[in-house]
Amino acid sequence: MNKKLSLLSAAVMAAMLLAPAAPAHAGLPFFGSNNQEMPSLAPMLEQTTPAVVYVSVAGSREVRQRVPDAFQQFFGRGQGEMRREQPFRGLGSGVIIDAKKGYIVTNNHVVQDASEIEIRLKDGRTFKAKKLGADPESDIALLQIDAENLAQIPLADSDKLRVGDYAIAIGNPFGLEQTVTSGIISSLGRSGLHEGFEDFIQTDAAINSGNSGGALVNLRGELIGINTAILGPNGGNVGIGFAIPANMMKNLVDQIIEFGEIRRGSLGIRGNDVNAELTKALNLKVNRGAFVGEVLPDSSAASAGLKSGDVIVSMNGNRIQSFNELRAKIATLGAGREATLGVLRDGKEQNIKVKLQEASSGQIAATQLHPMLQGATLNNSDAGVEVSALESNSAAAQIGLRQGDIITGVNRQRVSNLAELRRLLENRDGGVAALFIKRGNDQLYILIR
Structure with a gap:
């Protein structure tokens, strides 16, 4: 009897070891008997997949092609390339993060240069989307659709x-x-x-x-x-x-959403990764982190008291593995935000609070705001929204905009930044929008439809 029990115990133990372990989650039931529910991601996915959308885009982008030497006489010597617009179509995915406002996040490279963006939901509905803004350096873009009964995915930490x-x-x-x-x-x-x-x-x-x-x-x-x-x-x-x-x-x-642009954060340090050679040379007590080689004057780092030779090992309680990781977290956290840095100095770790400065004034292609502003690049200034760059013969140039113009109002409503300009252009009830322009000592109106 004991022998039989021993064999049965061994068989049960082997079955337990060989059986796939189910993650401890309510969406993955595990009963193991015939005709009963087995481990599955289906319950969770039934709630989640409606918030993942199909993104299809169309547009045109500039293509450069080298001019063969034999044709240089027609285009002029020294003109080494031709430029032409080439239509394109593409597809990708997106995620609904706010069902009420119709906000969809995707990659910037999915929608870059697109003049038409279409969103298709899991239930088959399709909608035209507008791009609210993007950050090519981080490859994030924010879209918006006008739709009801959307699903959204909650964010994890x-x-x-x-x-x-x-x-x-x-x-x-x-x-x-x-x-x-x-x-x-x-x-x-x-x-x-x-x-x-x-x-x-x-x-x-x-x-x-x-x-x-x-x-x-x-x-x-x-x-x-x-x-x-x-x-x-x-x-x-x-x-x-x-x-x-x-x-x-x-x-x-x-x-x-808040500013209509990315306001990149800046710490104001130069440095490199902590590695084995650096750890040995400086007798550090860590093998990973961001080594501060130089603190720039008048920077956030200088104001907070960071010093050359410091090693930043954490940010807001989360470990930092490399200088590039710190750089990305600081830049995307945003100007004006505060962060707590864990700093190793003279063998002792301490926390230093910093308030991030703005790396540079964020810019936005004005075509994201209105088609007639195509060719202008806008950024925030103390007086309003400045036309910081302007392509010759562009739509924006043809309606009368000039580089250096400052947009201070739309239809007699004050404009202080890009977010306000976007809101006023989007919320107008059709018809003409009158841009109030400050040009040097002059003031004028430019109309767009």
Whole structure:
């Protein structure tokens, strides 16, 4: 009898070891008996997938082509290239983050240069979208549609992610709508893939062309990242995909909503990663972090008391692994925001609070506000919205705008910044919009329809 019990116990133990472990989550029931529910992501996905949308775009972009030497006589010597407009179409994914206001987040590279943006929901409805703003350096864009009965994905705190956490990617790879793949978080704080501000989540959940702008969620259906890039020799999935953390995305979107632009934060330091050589040379007690080589005068860092030789090991309680990670977090947090830095100085760690300055005045292509402003670049100034650059023969130049003009009002309503200009242009009841312009010592009106 004892022998039989021993064999039965061994069999039960083997079955337990071989059976797949179900994550401890209400959406993944596990009973194990015949005809009963098995572990599944379906309950969570039924709530989440309606908030992931299909994005299709159309437009034209400038293409440059070298002029053959034999044709130089026709175009003029020294004219090494021709420029022409070439139409394009593209597709990607997006995530609804605010159902009431119709806000959709996607990648900037999905909608860049697009003159038409169409959103298709899981239930088949389609809507024209407008682009509220974008940040090419972080590859985030914010869209808006006018629709009812939308679903949205709640945001997770992406700073709490750990390597090994489960991750599910939802998007439209190769135009295949509503595709779901799963994996884990493979690494955090990845950078150096492209130029710009990068603090990527790395995952082995399959991400392919068309997934860009889609959702990376946890087992609770909360958004942890926006899928944006893959590392593959032929553009296909090899188990290395990258997503922009949800916290980083939210910081950027909040700035677009509030200011109509990105107000990049600046700390005012130069430095590099902490590595084994630096740790040995300076007898540091850490192997990871951001080494402060120089503190720039009149900067946020100088005002807060940072010193050259400091090692920044955390920001707002979250560990910092590299200088690039710190740079991305500071830049996307935004000007005027406060941060608490964990600093290692003389072998002791201390907290230093800093208030970030603005790296540079954010700019926006005016075509995002109105088609007749195409060709103008606008930025905020103390007096209003300044035309900081203007393309010759553009629509904006033809209606009479000049570089250096400052827009101070629309239809007799005061304009102080880009966000107010956008709001007034969007909320007018059709017809003509009269831009009140300050040009040197002169004041004038320019009408747009």
